[in-house]
Amino acid sequence: MYVAVKGGEQAITRSLQLLAEARRGDLTVPELSLDQIREQLRLGVARVMQEGSLYDEELAALAMRQAAGDMLEAIFLLRAYRTTLPRFGYTQPLDTNAMRVRRRVSGTFKDVPGGQVLGPTYDYTQRLLEFESTAPTSPLQAEAPLPDTMPRVLDLLDAEALIERIDAGVDPEPIDLTREPLMFPADRATRLQNLARGDEGFLLGMAYSTQRGYAESHPFAGEIRMGEVDVVICPEELGFAIEIGSITLTECQMINQFHGGNGLPPQFTRGYGLCMGEGERKAMSMALVDRTLRCDELGEPAYAPAQNQEFVLSHSDSVEASGFVQHLKLPHYVDFQAELSLLRTLSKQHAQHLNAEETAAQETSS
Amino acid sequence: MTSNYNFAFLDENTKRMLRRALLKAVAIPGYQVPFGSREMPLPYGWGTGGIQLTAALLGPDDVLKVIDQGADDTTNAVNIRRFFARVAGVTTTERTTEASVIQTRHRIPETPLREDQILVFQVPEPEPLRTLEPREAETRTLHALADYGLMHVKLYEDIAQYGHIATSYDYPVLVDGRFLTSPSPIPKFDNPKLDHSPALMLFGAGREKRLYAIPPYTKVESLAFDDHPFEIQRWEHQCELCGSDESYLDEVVVDDRGSRMFVCSDTDYCGQRRAEQAA
Numbered sequence: 345m346y347v348a349v350k351g352g353e354q355a356i357t358r359s360l361q362l363l364a365e366a367r368r369g370d371l372t373v374p375e376l377s378l379d380q381i382r383e384q385l386r387l388g389v390a391r392v393m394q395e396g397s398l399y400d401e402e403l404a405a406l407a408m409r410q411a412a413g414d415m416l417e418a419i420f421l422l423r424a425y426r427t428t429l430p431r432f433g434y435t436q437p438l439d440t441n442a443m444r445v446r447r448r449v450s451g452t453f454k455d456v457p458g459g460q461v462l463g464p465t466y467d468y469t470q471r472l473l474e475f476e477s478t479a480p481t482s483p484l485q486a487e488a489p490l491p492d493t494m495p496r497v498l499d500l501l502d503a504e505a506l507i508e509r510i511d512a513g514v515d516p517e518p519i520d521l522t523r524e525p526l527m528f529p530a531d532r533a534t535r536l537q538n539l540a541r542g543d544e545g546f547l548l549g550m551a552y553s554t555q556r557g558y559a560e561s562h563p564f565a566g567e568i569r570m571g572e573v574d575v576v577i578c579p580e581e582l583g584f585a586i587e588i589g590s591i592t593l594t595e596c597q598m599i600n601q602f603h604g605g606n607g608l609p610p611q612f613t614r615g616y617g618l619c620m621g622e623g624e625r626k627a628m629s630m631a632l633v634d635r636t637l638r639c640d641e642l643g644e645p646a647y648a649p650a651q652n653q654e655f656v657l658s659h660s661d662s663v664e665a666s667g668f669v670q671h672l673k674l675p676h677y678v679d680f681q682a683e684l685s686l687l688r689t690l691s692k693q694h695a696q697h698l699n700a701e702e703t704a705a706q707e708t709s710s
Numbered sequence: 711m712t713s714n715y716n717f718a719f720l721d722e723n724t725k726r727m728l729r730r731a732l733l734k735a736v737a738i739p740g741y742q743v744p745f746g747s748r749e750m751p752l753p754y755g756w757g758t759g760g761i762q763l764t765a766a767l768l769g770p771d772d773v774l775k776v777i778d779q780g781a782d783d784t785t786n787a788v789n790i791r792r793f794f795a796r797v798a799g800v801t802t803t804e805r806t807t808e809a810s811v812i813q814t815r816h817r818i819p820e821t822p823l824r825e826d827q828i829l830v831f832q833v834p835e836p837e838p839l840r841t842l843e844p845r846e847a848e849t850r851t852l853h854a855l856a857d858y859g860l861m862h863v864k865l866y867e868d869i870a871q872y873g874h875i876a877t878s879y880d881y882p883v884l885v886d887g888r889f890l891t892s893p894s895p896i897p898k899f900d901n902p903k904l905d906h907s908p909a910l911m912l913f914g915a916g917r918e919k920r921l922y923a924i925p926p927y928t929k930v931e932s933l934a935f936d937d938h939p940f941e942i943q944r945w946e947h948q949c950e951l952c953g954s955d956e957s958y959l960d961e962v963v964v965d966d967r968g969s970r971m972f973v974c975s976d977t978d979y980c981g982q983r984r985a986e987q988a989a
Contacts, residue, residue: 352788424751428715525744525919528847654845664917667754671834674756674786677960678779678816678975682878682897684961685943690872 390621396422458494542660606643740885759914
């Protein structure tokens with residue numbers, strides 16, 4: 345006798361208990377502290393903050409621990425929490441020119457004013473697993489401190505009028521994508537917002553495709569810089585700007601060839617990437633995709649997936665994608681039943697059709 | 711009830727934004743209103759649109775019913791009901807007749823709804839033309855021009871190929887003679903219940919950030935041709951639990967030798983009928 349599936353509530357409760365047990369693991373091993381996660385898994389924390397659109401290392405660490413290291417789940421947790429936070433106001437635009445740089449490299453000039461600064465990077469680690477626990481190192485103090493501000497490499501080209509000019513003053517007020525729906529065609533500020541929250545893996549794949557011929561793109565890493573930037577707000581009741589803290593940012597400015605078109609002279613064009621914390625791979629991918637998505641504005645032939653803004657922007661978000669892909673595990677009995685009865689009808693028709701053909705063939709041959 | 715969160719999770723400004731969008735939706739039956747969909751603590755694709763609408767509708771005195779596939783006891787329905795019991799503390803019910811707000815996925819209850827009830831649908835893809843035209847900018851233009859030739863050609867091609875329209879769920883409807891609308895993935899069996907429904911029907915698509923409405927007593931036509939009228943699914947079976955021969959049936963595999971049984975997908979309807987028969 346069939347008994348309808350009852351007891352969903354109890355099953356969910358038990359499943360949550362199993363999850364809690366699995367997440368904690370062996371009780372003889374001490375639980376990770378949030379400080380440990382913040383200090384020793386800082387790149388993971390940065391990614392969760394960036395794609396979770398919430399700059400809070402403590403909460404990002406908490407989300408990572410709760411998600412047992414599943415970054416997309418941690419990002420989802422942070423996004424859902426973010427929904428409940430009130431808005432006090434908007435900051436003034438961040439001035440990355442005044443970044444207290446810890447890393448700054450350019451692929452376009454051997455030396456640039458301010459110098460190339462490698463900073464803490466995995467680039468030259470040789471990727472040998474370090475089996476011994478790492479001994480604490482004591483980095484040497486530089487002979488001279490880095491300058492307070494470093495000119496942007498792209499501004500050097502700008503002085504020669506070789507690169508497109510961007511007049512920040514003419515930018516329209518950006519919409520807030522977390523409060524307004526994404527509409528098409530989306531302007532550049534909106535696209536950049538979407539890409540900033542976009543999944544790193546998705547953007548990396550999209551960016552890679554532009555290098556392999558799916559959209560003409562000849563990029564140079566004009567400048568990548570990472571460091572701390574002050575956050576400034578100007579509360580209406582005060583009427584003057586106050587600094588409320590500083591955040592770590594990674595900024596990437598790509599330089600792309602452009603042979604002219606759509607009324608524009610041949611010049612270098614820009615692709616821009618920015619992310620919270622140390623996130624060079626993400627910032628570079630974002631810069632490539634940003635530039636590729638400017639194809640309409642620059643009159644470039646658009647045929648590749650990375651040039652199609654509806655394709656890129658509608659599928660970049662890991663929380664949306666992960667939810668919808670995984671919703672397939674929900675019950676679909678009703679739709680499936682409808683399809684089943686349709687398929688039975690179609691297959692019956694098909695069989696009748698075959699029979700009729702056979703009969704007709706026999707009649708003609710006899 | 712968890713007091714760390716506002717009543718029904720969303721803050722009051724967000725609810726006001728949602729209610730404004732809902733009023734617009736009711737004023738333009740079947741039109742997809744873009745709205746600032748929030749990130750909910752349940753995954754996209756699992757009812758975030760419906761949950762936001764329900765959150766904007768609920769008051770402390772409301773009685774909420776949540777169904778998935780017609781059933782109150784499927785895990786996602788249980789989870790959404792648990793969510794609102796936790797963040798809004800409202801009374802919940804499994805009885806269709808007792809509910810003031812019913813959130814549903816993939817079904818319309820068999821028990822006829824009343825004027826004082828609201829049915830909230832969870833919608834995965836609000837755009838009925840999406841499988842025929844992936845570009846949003848283009849489909850919005852087609853709606854503006856009421857240019858639904860694409861869909862008519864698709865249905866015609868079905869007839870040319872199979873002799874009948876081969877769409878069994880999420881069967882497109884024309885609302886108030888104007889907007890082509892997705893009824894959400896309900897079986898076409900439920901489509902006639904949309905027409906001139908006494909209850910307000912609201913549709914929420916969280917991931918796609920669209921909501922729309924079918925106001926009470928609005929004309930809703932399922933697309934068809936004069937010589938190929940709209941038809942709903944019929945079964946050769948009756949429900950093996952309550953004996954109903956007019957409800958939508960789920961097919962259940964009962965052993966590994968291919969035996970099947972058919973039971974009502976609407977668990978409340980089936981349960982009520984059995985209770986009456988036992989009395």
